[in-house]
Amino acid sequence: MADPTNHANAANPLPVATVDDVKRINPLVPMKARVTRIIEETSDVKTFCVSTIGEDGMPAAPFHTGPGQLAMLSLPGVGEAMFSATDAPDHLQISIKKVGLLTEQLHEICEGQTVGIRGPYGNGFDMEAMKGKNVLFIGGGIGLAPVRSVVRYCVDHREDYGNLHLIYGARTYDDLVFKYDLFETWPKVPDFKVSVTVDRGDDNWKGNVGFVPAFIEQLHPSPENTVCILCGPPIMIKFTLGVLDKLGFTPENVITTLEMRMKCGIGKCGRCNIGSCFVCLDGPVFSLAQLKLLPNEY
Amino acid sequence: MKAFPKDKLTAVLDTLAKQATLWVPAIVAGVSRFAPYGPGREVQLGANTVMSPKEALFPATEKIYEYSAYGIDGEFTPVDPSVGPQILFGLRSCDMQGILCLDDVFLTRGYVDDYYAKKREEATLVTLGCVTPGPDCFCYAMGVNPAEHAASDAQLFDLGDAYGIVARTAKGEALVSALETAGLLSESDKAPLPTGDFVLKVDAEGITEKLQHMFDHPLWDAFSRKCLNCGACAYICPTCHCFDISDKKRNAHCGIKIKCWDTCMYSEYALMAGGHNPRPSKKERVRQRFMHKLRYFPERYGKLQCTGCGRCIAKCPVNLEITDVIQQVREAKIDG
Numbered sequence: 001m002a003d004p005t006n007h008a009n010a011a012n013p014l015p016v017a018t019v020d021d022v023k024r025i026n027p028l029v030p031m032k033a034r035v036t037r038i039i040e041e042t043s044d045v046k047t048f049c050v051s052t053i054g055e056d057g058m059p060a061a062p063f064h065t066g067p068g069q070l071a072m073l074s075l076p077g078v079g080e081a082m083f084s085a086t087d088a089p090d091h092l093q094i095s096i097k098k099v100g101l102l103t104e105q106l107h108e109i110c111e112g113q114t115v116g117i118r119g120p121y122g123n124g125f126d127m128e129a130m131k132g133k134n135v136l137f138i139g140g141g142i143g144l145a146p147v148r149s150v151v152r153y154c155v156d157h158r159e160d161y162g163n164l165h166l167i168y169g170a171r172t173y174d175d176l177v178f179k180y181d182l183f184e185t186w187p188k189v190p191d192f193k194v195s196v197t198v199d200r201g202d203d204n205w206k207g208n209v210g211f212v213p214a215f216i217e218q219l220h221p222s223p224e225n226t227v228c229i230l231c232g233p234p235i236m237i238k239f240t241l242g243v244l245d246k247l248g249f250t251p252e253n254v255i256t257t258l259e260m261r262m263k264c265g266i267g268k269c270g271r272c273n274i275g276s277c278f279v280c281l282d283g284p285v286f287s288l289a290q291l292k293l294l295p296n297e298y
Numbered sequence: 299m300k301a302f303p304k305d306k307l308t309a310v311l312d313t314l315a316k317q318a319t320l321w322v323p324a325i326v327a328g329v330s331r332f333a334p335y336g337p338g339r340e341v342q343l344g345a346n347t348v349m350s351p352k353e354a355l356f357p358a359t360e361k362i363y364e365y366s367a368y369g370i371d372g373e374f375t376p377v378d379p380s381v382g383p384q385i386l387f388g389l390r391s392c393d394m395q396g397i398l399c400l401d402d403v404f405l406t407r408g409y410v411d412d413y414y415a416k417k418r419e420e421a422t423l424v425t426l427g428c429v430t431p432g433p434d435c436f437c438y439a440m441g442v443n444p445a446e447h448a449a450s451d452a453q454l455f456d457l458g459d460a461y462g463i464v465a466r467t468a469k470g471e472a473l474v475s476a477l478e479t480a481g482l483l484s485e486s487d488k489a490p491l492p493t494g495d496f497v498l499k500v501d502a503e504g505i506t507e508k509l510q511h512m513f514d515h516p517l518w519d520a521f522s523r524k525c526l527n528c529g530a531c532a533y534i535c536p537t538c539h540c541f542d543i544s545d546k547k548r549n550a551h552c553g554i555k556i557k558c559w560d561t562c563m564y565s566e567y568a569l570m571a572g573g574h575n576p577r578p579s580k581k582e583r584v585r586q587r588f589m590h591k592l593r594y595f596p597e598r599y600g601k602l603q604c605t606g607c608g609r610c611i612a613k614c615p616v617n618l619e620i621t622d623v624i625q626q627v628r629e630a631k632i633d634g
Contacts, residue, residue, distance in 0.1 A: 026412045028543070028557070029363045029376045076367035076374070077553060079545055081571065100571025114372035116365075234574075261570045263543045266409035269560070270540030271568050273590070274576075276597035281407065295513045295589075298576050 027266050030074050030116025031062050036091060038111055041177040042170075044098040045142055046107055048073075050117055051091040059090050062117045066124035067150040068257050068285045072265050074116035078105045082262040082280070084146040085120065092117070095145040095177060121265040122284050125150050125229065125255065127157075133227050134162035138240060140212050140232025141170050144177050146257045146284075147231050151181075155189050164189070165221055169197040169212040169236075173205040195219055213239035216247075223248040230256045241288070251288035258284045258298055274298050299455070299462040300474060301486035307343075307461070311335050311387070313480045314473065318383035318422070321354045323347045332386065345432060346390045350536035350609065354386055355417045356400060358533075359558040362413060362543070366552040377554075379416040385473065388426045388454070392437045392607035394447040396536025397423065402599040403539045413557060422469045425450035426461075431496045434608030436621055439500040442605055444493045455490035462486060498608070500621045501628070502592075506602075509593035511632050513585075521623060522584040524616045525563075531587070531610035532561035537595075537603045540567075562586045588623050 036059055037049040050073070051059030065071060065085040073094055074080030079102045086093040098107050109115075127150075135154055139147040147166075154161045166186065170176045176196065186194050201209040208215055212232065228249055230240060237256065244254055260272035260279040267281035275295045277283065286294075302310055314320050320335040323342045330342065331349035364375040389397075397418075404414035428435075428444040437444050446453045452470035455462040463483070465471040477483050532538040542560035547553040560567060563583055569575045577583050595603035604620060611619045 026376055027409055028411070028413075030374050032372070032374055076365040076372040077545060077547060077551075080543070103571060110370065113370045114367070116372075116374055259570065259574075260576065261568050263541070264411075266411070267407055268403055268409070268411050268539065268541070269543070270562065270590075271560075273586075273594065275589075276594040281409075297582065297586075 027118065028264060030072065030080070030118040033062055033115050033117040034059070035109060035111055035113045035115055038109075041095060041179075042175050044107075045095060045177050047093055047095040047177075048106070049088070049091045049093055050115060052117070062092065063120050065092060065120040065149070067127060067153045068122065068124040068146055069120040069149075070122045070262075070265070070280070070284060071117055071119035072121065072262075073106075074118075075102065075105055075109070076114070076116065078102055080116065082121065082265060084149065084257070084284075086145070086149040086152060095142065095148075097142040119265060121262075121280050123282060125153075125257075125285050127153055127160075130227050131160045132162065133225050134222075135164050136221050136226050136228040137164070137166040137168075138212065138216065138228060138230045138232070139166070139168045140236040141175065142177060143232035143236075144168055145231075147229055148178055148181065150229050151186065155186070155192070158190065162191075162225065164192040165195070165219075166193070167195045167197075167212065167216055167219060167221070169199065169215060171199045172202060173198055211239070212236050213243045216240060216243045221247065223250070223253065226253065228254045230254060251292060254288040255285060256288065256291075258286060260284075260298060299464055299486060300478070300483045301457055301460040301462040301488070302477065302482045302484070303460045306482055307341070309480070310477060310482055311341065313477060313482065314385050314387065317473075317476060318385045319381070321351065321384060321386045323351075323388050335387075343388050343426065345430075346393070346428075346435075346607065346609075348609065348613070349534055350396060350607070351386055351389055351393050352396060352400060352536050354384055355397065355421060356404075356414055356539065356541075356559075359556055360413055361554045362557050363555045364552065365545075365555060368551055379413040380420065381417055382420065384417065384421045385424060386421060387424045389423055389447075389450065390428055390437075390607070391425060391442050391444050391447040392435070392440075392605040393536045394423060394425050394450050395437070395440075395442045395605040396607070398449055399537040399595070399599070399601065399603050399605070400539055402601070406599075422452070422473055423450045424452045424454060424463075424470075424473065426454040427456060427490055428493050429456045429491045430494050432608060432612075433497050434611040435496060435606060436498045436500045436608060437606035438496060439502050439621075439624075440602050440604055440606035445490065457486055457488040457490060460486055460488070462488070462490060498611075498621060500606075500624060502602070502624050503628075505592050505624055505627060506596040508627055508630075508632075509589060512627060512630065513589070515630060515632070517626060517630055518581050518585040521588070521618060522579070522581040524618045525580055525584045526616060527563045527565070527580055527583060528615060529561040529563040530613050530615065532563060533559060534609040534613055536605060536607055536609075537591070562590070584618075588620065588627075591620070592624070592627075 039047040052062040071085040197208040197215040263269040267278040272279040332351040404411040465474045591603040
């Protein structure tokens with residue numbers, strides 16, 4: 001199974017807008033973009049490949065998003081919302097679960113649809129600070145989307161990071177997102193261990209059955225020189241944090257990405273604050289140590 | 299200082315209205331607010347307005363771009379944020395301070411909100427020193443000087459039978475020289491009338507530091523029991539800056555995107571698709587309002603986000619008064 005999202009042309013990099021360009025342009029008005037490809041991940045998750053259209057009619061990346069950064073995707077006449085974005089050489093990939101009015105409409109669109117895109121927003125993961133360390137990725141359900149942006153970065157800069165280990169779980173085999181990465185691409189990467197579990201087994205699934213926190217305990221990853229990148233549903237996070245603590249991971253080395261309702265993306269409209277931080281500007285990436293300093297309101 | 303007699307006010311306003319859209323405190327359809335000056339406008343310089351002047355720079359509803367959608371095709375067309383030159387005449391110190399809070403939000407921290415920035419750049423702000431504080435005023439407790447505000451472009455002083463005017467910036471000098479050219483100004487050696495006594499006594503010393511230890515304090519339950527989450531406080535507040543961005547459809551194919559006032563008092567404000575709400579009940583929302591004004595904003599921008607204008611005290615339907623919150627927080631015991 002080849003990566004169906006990879007239609008990059010690495011030999012011919014395209015000029016892209018920088019964050020400064022985005023600031024210079026009105027940051028609240030989207031750039032016109034096009035959905036060039038839609039990948040059905042599961043029954044309720046689709047990955048949308050989004051490009052602006054260059055003067056030559058070929059796809060041009062609207063902007064680069066660093067691992068963990070966000071992009072505001074809008075469907076004209078329906079609305080807009082903030083999503084975690086994954087950078088690909090000539091486009092952005094945004095994986096969206098059907099949860100509300102906008103996302104239901106997005107699941108109805110076809111390839112070629114014009115959308116609006118603005119960003120990138122947020123701090124993203126500090127990939128420099130993680131250099132030379134082992135990385136433990138833990139994801140649950142659609143939470144693998146932001147984690148995947150970091151995984152891809154580590155794979156692309158393989159020599160900068162130590163051993164990689166992904167522990168991922170979803171309800172059933174059908175609910176696992178990015179199967180082409182989980183079972184084809186990533187297991188071939190040197191020193192990259194991929195461990196997948198499902199809550200409920202079925203005939204399609206030959207691997208581990210059980211919840212993510214229990215699976216982590218069973219796998220017993222070492223905290224030695226290791227940063228843990230964690231993203232998933234709140235209930236999974238809650239029990240996983242207990243396990244990580246038991247294993248000896250310090251709050252400084254557990255890093256997660258938060259979700260909040262956002263409108264402006266630039267720290268003005270007010271709604272995504274946690275204490276005096278705005279998740280759209282100062283987040284969405286926080287270490288557990290940072291979160292402990294903030295009011296428990298997210 | 300240079301001055302004009304109070305009976306020349308209309309001539310002064312007529313002169314200024316020729317240069318720019320002139321916002322004056324007035325009664326419009328029974329509501330006390332800042333409104334563009336024009337024939338028949340009932341100007342009220344005696345007391346501050348019920349609505350804050352923020353709408354001149356940050357309109358309650360503002361078009362930010364147009365969109366069209368035909369099948370798979372669509373377009374986004376930005377709207378010019380400029381509204382041309384504006385003069386805000388007769389701002390009180392509290393409201394000038396409110397504009398400084400809006401400046402922090404909309405013009406700093408890496409991103410600029412173009413819609414606010416353009417209007418702010420085009421505006422000349424003329425403040426008026428207060429002589430008689432209203433019954434709900436407490437600006438002095440929030441570090442604001444009611445007699446004058448150093449950040450305005452020009453300052454008016456009540457000299458009894460005349461208004462003195464002092465320019466502070468190039469924009470202010472241009473405004474004063476326009477009045478001079480029109481022959482409206484003369485020299486006066488009278489001193490400004492002093493600001494009278496404040497009825498409301500408040501001490502907010504150390505409020506930010508105290509609140510840093512009170513996120514889980516039972517006081518928030520007590521405060522929120524009263525609150526109706528009506529949001530009136532946020533709409534009349536000179537510093538509340540939260541906004542929503544939403545679609546307004548013209549027809550099936552096109553419409554406009556608008557930026558409009560919003561408030562943390564509303565249950566849907568932070569509600570996410572999928573149903574999670576980090577501030578699910580009144581308690582969290584009331585706490586957010588007061589924490590934002592008195593703790594989070596000072597932590598982020600180094601100044602209180604309350605200017606002591608007293609509007610929310612005057613208009614709260616259940617008398618949930620910020621001054622009472624300040625006092626109870628200061629008196630509260632903290633465990634541990």
